[in-house]
Amino acid sequence: MAQLDISGVLAKATSLSADQIKSVLKNPSVSQASSVGDTLGKKDYSSADDLVADLCRELGLDFIKDIPVNDISADLIRDLPINYAKTQGILPYRVEGETIVALTSNPMNSKALDDLRILFSKRIRPLVSTTQRVQDAINRVYEKSTANLSGMDEIDEDEMDLEDPIIDLLEAGEDDAPVIKLVNSLLFRAVKEKASDIHIEPYEKDMVVRYRVDGILFDIFKPPKKLQNAITSRIKVMANLNIAEKRLPQDGRIPLKVGGKDIDIRLSTVPTTFGERLVMRLQDKSSQVRELYQMGFSEDTIRVLDDLIYRSYGILIVTGPTGSGKSTTLYGCVSKLNKPDINILTIEDPVEQRIHGVGQVQVNAKIGLTFASGLRSFLRQDPDIIMVGEIRDLETAELAINSSLTGHLVLSTIHANDAAGAFPRLMDIGCEPFLIATSVLGVLAQRLVRVLCPHCKAPHVATDFDLVTLGITRDQLSGGNICKPIGCEQCGQKGYIGRTLIAEILPITDDIRSLIMQRKDGSSIKKQAIANGMKTFRDHGIQKVLAGITTLEELISNTQMDI
Numbered sequence: 001m002a003q004l005d006i007s008g009v010l011a012k013a014t015s016l017s018a019d020q021i022k023s024v025l026k027n028p029s030v031s032q033a034s035s036v037g038d039t040l041g042k043k044d045y046s047s048a049d050d051l052v053a054d055l056c057r058e059l060g061l062d063f064i065k066d067i068p069v070n071d072i073s074a075d076l077i078r079d080l081p082i083n084y085a086k087t088q089g090i091l092p093y094r095v096e097g098e099t100i101v102a103l104t105s106n107p108m109n110s111k112a113l114d115d116l117r118i119l120f121s122k123r124i125r126p127l128v129s130t131t132q133r134v135q136d137a138i139n140r141v142y143e144k145s146t147a148n149l150s151g152m153d154e155i156d157e158d159e160m161d162l163e164d165p166i167i168d169l170l171e172a173g174e175d176d177a178p179v180i181k182l183v184n185s186l187l188f189r190a191v192k193e194k195a196s197d198i199h200i201e202p203y204e205k206d207m208v209v210r211y212r213v214d215g216i217l218f219d220i221f222k223p224p225k226k227l228q229n230a231i232t233s234r235i236k237v238m239a240n241l242n243i244a245e246k247r248l249p250q251d252g253r254i255p256l257k258v259g260g261k262d263i264d265i266r267l268s269t270v271p272t273t274f275g276e277r278l279v280m281r282l283q284d285k286s287s288q289v290r291e292l293y294q295m296g297f298s299e300d301t302i303r304v305l306d307d308l309i310y311r312s313y314g315i316l317i318v319t320g321p322t323g324s325g326k327s328t329t330l331y332g333c334v335s336k337l338n339k340p341d342i343n344i345l346t347i348e349d350p351v352e353q354r355i356h357g358v359g360q361v362q363v364n365a366k367i368g369l370t371f372a373s374g375l376r377s378f379l380r381q382d383p384d385i386i387m388v389g390e391i392r393d394l395e396t397a398e399l400a401i402n403s404s405l406t407g408h409l410v411l412s413t414i415h416a417n418d419a420a421g422a423f424p425r426l427m428d429i430g431c432e433p434f435l436i437a438t439s440v441l442g443v444l445a446q447r448l449v450r451v452l453c454p455h456c457k458a459p460h461v462a463t464d465f466d467l468v469t470l471g472i473t474r475d476q477l478s479g480g481n482i483c484k485p486i487g488c489e490q491c492g493q494k495g496y497i498g499r500t501l502i503a504e505i506l507p508i509t510d511d512i513r514s515l516i517m518q519r520k521d522g523s524s525i526k527k528q529a530i531a532n533g534m535k536t537f538r539d540h541g542i543q544k545v546l547a548g549i550t551t552l553e554e555l556i557s558n559t560q561m562d563i
Contacts (some may be wrong), residue, residue, distance in 0.1 A: 002324070003043070003472050005351075006025065006051065007021050007022070007025065009051055010024075010051070010052070010055070011047050011319045012131075013048035013049075013051070013052055013090040013105075013130045014052060014105045014106060014128075014131055014333065015106040015109070015131050016105075016106050016108060018104070018494060020108045023108075023356075024059065024108070028429065030069035033346065036232060036514045041365075048130055049130060050067050050405065051364070052130055053065065053286045053405075056107075059306070061107055061126065061128050062125075062127050062128065063128050063129065064128070064129050065133070065367055067093075067129060067133055067134075067136075067137045067363050067383060068101065068528070069137050069140045069141055070398045070541055072091070072092075072093060072094070072137070072141050073094075074141070074343070075448060076092035076093075076094075076095070076100075077092060077141060077142065078092070078118075079119060079561055080092065080119065082138065082142045084115075084161040085138045086135060086138055087143070088106075088107075088109060088111075088112040088115075089104060089106055089112075089131060089134050090102055090104045090106075090107040090109065090112045090113075090116065090134075091104075091134060091137055091141065092116065092120070093102040093300065095122075096125075098122050098123060099122060099123045099124070099125050099127070100117075100120050100122045100123070100124050101127050102115060102116055102125070102126055102127065102130075103126050103127050103128075103129055103134050103137060104126045104127070104128060104134065105128070105129060105130060105131040105133075105135075106455045107126040107128050113126065114330075115213070116504060120390040122241075122464070123298060123386050125217050127155075127513075135515045139485045140283040147453060148401065161505045162489050163447060164504045168173060168276055169474065169487075170340070179227060179230040179231060179234055181509055182208065182223065182227070182231065182270065182317070183231060183235060183333035184220050185237075186198065186209060186221070187213075187256065187258070189220070190211055190256055190280075190282060191256075191258045191261065191263055191282065191284075193211060193213055193492075194213060195212055195213050195244060195282060195466075196212050196213070196215075196281065196323060197212040197279060197280065197281050198210075198211055198212075198213070198279070198281065198282070199211075199212070199217065199277075199278070200231065200232070200235070200277065200278040200279075200282040201293075202225075202228050202274040202275035202276070202277060202561070203274055203276055204224055204274055205225060206224075206225050206233075207220040207222065207223055207227075207228050207275075208221075208222055208224060209222070210510065213494075214450050214494075214496055214497075214498060214499050215323070215448060215450065215499060216494075217448075224245075227248070228275055229275075232275065232276050232278060233271075233349065234278075235254075235267065235278055236252070236267075236269065239252030239253060239254045239265075239267040240252055241267070241269070243517050246271060246275075246276055247271055248271065249268070249269060249270045249271070250267075250268075250557075251267065251268050251269075252266075252268045253265060253266050253267065254267060254280070260375060261284060262284070262285040263282055263283070263284055263313075264283045264285050264287065264350070264352075265280045265282055265283070266280065266281040266283070266350070267279075267280050268280075268281075279405070282351050285352070285353065285354075287331065288334045289331045289353055290328060290332055290334065291332060291336070292305065292329070292333070293337070295325065295328065295329065295332060295501050295502065296427070296501035296503075297500070297503055298423070298503070298535070298543065300535060300542075301444075301503050301505050301535075302503075304442070304505050304507055305333075305444060305505060308441045308442045308507065309336065309409070309411070310337075311379060311407055311409060311441055312407065312409065313404055313405070313406075313409055313441050314404050314410070314439060314440065314441035315400060315401065315404045315410045315411075315412065315440045315441060316333070316409070316412075316441050316442060316443075316444070316516060317391075317412055317413065317422050317442075317443045317444070317495070318330060318411070318412070318413045318444045318445075318446070319413060319414050319415065319418070319421070319422045319443060319444070319445045319446075320413075320416075320444075320445055320446045320447050321417075321447060323416075324447045324448055325446060325448060325501060326413045326446065326519070327348075327352055327389070327413070329444065329446065330387055330411050330412075330413065331352075331353055331355065333411055334346065334355060334358060334385070334387055334411065335355060337409075338355060338358055338384055340357070342358065342385060343359075343381070343382060343383050343384045343385070344357070344358045344383065344384065344385045344386075344387070345358070345361070345376035345381055345383045345385075345386055346358060346359070346360045346361065346384075346386070346387035346388075346389070347357045347360075347361045347363060347371055347375060347378070347387070347388055347462070348360060348361070348362065348363065348387070348389040349361070349362070349363035349371070349389050349390070350362055350466045359381070361374050363389070363408065368515075369398075371388055371390065371391075371392065371393075371396045372393070372395040372396045374389055374397060374401055375399045375400065375403065376399060378403075379403060379406075379408075383408060383413070384408065384409065385408065385409045386400075386403055386408055386409070386410050387409070387410075387411045387412065388400055388410065388411070388412040389413065390412065390414065390415075391412050391413070391414045391426075392414050393429060394429050395431035397426060397429055397430070397431050398431065398435075400412055400439075401415045401431065401435050401436070403437045404439045404446060405435075405438070405439055409474070413430035416425070416445070416522075417437075417522075418444075418445045418504065418522070418526065418536075419443040419444065419445035419504050419505065419506035419526075419529070419534075420506060420522040420523070420525040420526035420529060421445075421522040421523065422440075422443045422445075423436060423440075423443075423525060424521055425515050425520065426521050427442075433516050433517050433518075433519055434517060436516055437447050437508070437513040437516040437517050439514075440508055441507070441508060442505060442506055442507040442508055443505070444501040444504075444505045445503060445504050445505075445506075445537070446501050446502065446504075447502060447503075447537065447553040447556065447558055447559075448499040448500065448501055448502075448558075449499060449500060449501075449541065449544070449550045449558050450498070450499050450550060450551075450554050451496060451497060451498045451499060451500050451549055451550060452483055452485055452486065452495065452496060452548065452549065452550060453486075453487075453488060453491035453494070453495055453496055454497070455484060455488050455490040455491065455496045456485070456486040456487060456488035456490070456495065457483040457484065457486065458480070458484055458486050459481070459483055459484075459497070460483055460551075461482075462474070462477055462480075462482050464544070466552055469547065469552060469555075469556060470542050470546075471538075471542070477546075479547035480545075481547060482545060482546065482548065482552070483545065483551070484547040484551060485551060500544065500549060502537050502540040502544065502558070502559070503537070503540055503543045504534060504536045504537050504539075504540065506525075506529045506534055507535070509532055511528050511531075511532060512525060512528060512529060512532075515528055524537065536559075537559040538555070538559045541554075541555040541558070541559055
């Protein structure tokens with residue numbers, strides 16, 4: 001950042017106004033011969049942090065780079081609204097006797113400093129940091145201090161009310177109805193615990209809230225039965241659904257902002273004997289597209305996958321159960337292929353992540369925009385690569401096949417249990433075997449297994465049953481690192497944190513193509529693929545068990561013995 005525009009960097013890194021920056025840089029207190037701006041201009045800076053730190057040093061102000069958010073007491077922000085803190089860029093940091101140290105990105109904001117002095121009846125000493133660091137600290141501190149679920153059993157049904165949908169959960173105020181606070185707390189906690197789904201299930205005498213974390217459902221909370229209608233109505237209002245319609249299933253979405261994160265929630269309601277059952281799928285829209293090597297694929301799989309996605313035409317199919325990361329893998333492929341000289345179009349339901357430079361279309365069945373109609377229009381958009389979120393019917397499958405045969409690379413997903421099962425599935429929906437054999441380049445099948453908590457996992461001595469399950473001898477086990485889950489505070493006593501991927505990839509060879517033409521079943525195709533050298537789910541899973549990444553129990557529950 002040598003020869004940098006100091007005023008421009010300060011405008012971006014702090015909340016100082018243009019006039020304030022001009023005034024600061026002309027401050028003559030440093031020396032009689034030069035201003036602060038002249039002094040700073042003679043130095044080289046590698047980051048905005050360094051510049052702001054040096055400016056504070058010249059002006060006699062304290063600067064902090066890394067803010068220890070966990071050390072900030074929730075008591076300090078109880079009476080300070082988050083909107084005010086974010087707008088003014090100020091946050092109480094700690095108490096030092098009769099002085100409050102306040103984080104700020106604008107130490108010249110005398111109004112905000114005076115407001116804090118009146119609020120706390122103490123002197124205020126500014127501690128300066130960059131705008132981004134102060135805003136991140138504000139989000140995280142208020143996120144940490146959001147009300148928990150304790151005491152919700154005492155909610156009085158007479159106090160219930162339904163307000164407009166709350167987009168930013170951290171903006172809930174003291175005047176909000178208890179049912180609004182309860183729903184906000186449920187959503188907030190789900191985001192904090194990294195749940196992928198929220199289930200709200202009514203029964204005869206009670207109701208249960210469950211979260212799916214790392215693929216496993218856990219009971220979280222049992223709200224009073226008398227709140228069932230209010231909770232259901234509140235969530236439906238947030239999703240812009242008809243709260244009067246309780247006899248038919250409905251689908252909607254809720255855009256949320258939680259602690260600075262954009263969360264997209266897909267809501268599904270179905271009528272049951274004891275009331276409407278709600279399931280919400282959470283998607284973090286602010287997360288970055290992951291590279292293929294970050295997902296857990298083996299080096300051999302990535303090598304074959306790279307060969308397939310750089311073909312000029314054909315279809316690559318990704319298969320696996322719901323929630324196994326198929327869309328994440330397709331996004332990784334698209335991101336890898338995305339270049340200025342390539343035209344990529346996608347049609348998805350819904351668009352989960354935005355990729356700059358890629359034309360992404362959202363399915364909208366209400367106006368007739370389906371996978372098939374969108375794919376048909378794509379062919380007039382001069383695409384090089386087309387991504388279809390899912391092949392669900394014959395029309396979409398035929399259009400995808402025709403697109404691949406006319407010189408386009410098509411990426412898509414289909415529901416099947418393994419890689420070989422994709423071919424019978426395509427035949428079941430009506431595709432001709434000779435079209436499948438000539439258009440499909442390969443099938444990638446994947447699923448997720450839980451990862452052992454690195455803080456508490458312990459070595460496990462393999463039993464004879466374990467060795468039989470793994471298909472190896474005790475001699476072959478030497479050097480392996482089989483571990484078992486224990487449970488600790490870091491993982492919430494579960495023994496696991498996060499999930500990783502196990503996969504198998506089946507490239508189309510002449511042998512496989514011949515079996516497809518003969519309408520052979522998935523079992524026959526899988527046998528031939530294994531004979532050709534394909535590594536199965538279980539093979540990849542065994543590698544991760546021996547590496548101490550996952551457990552035998554996870555491997556057994558997510559795979560079956562190879563034929």
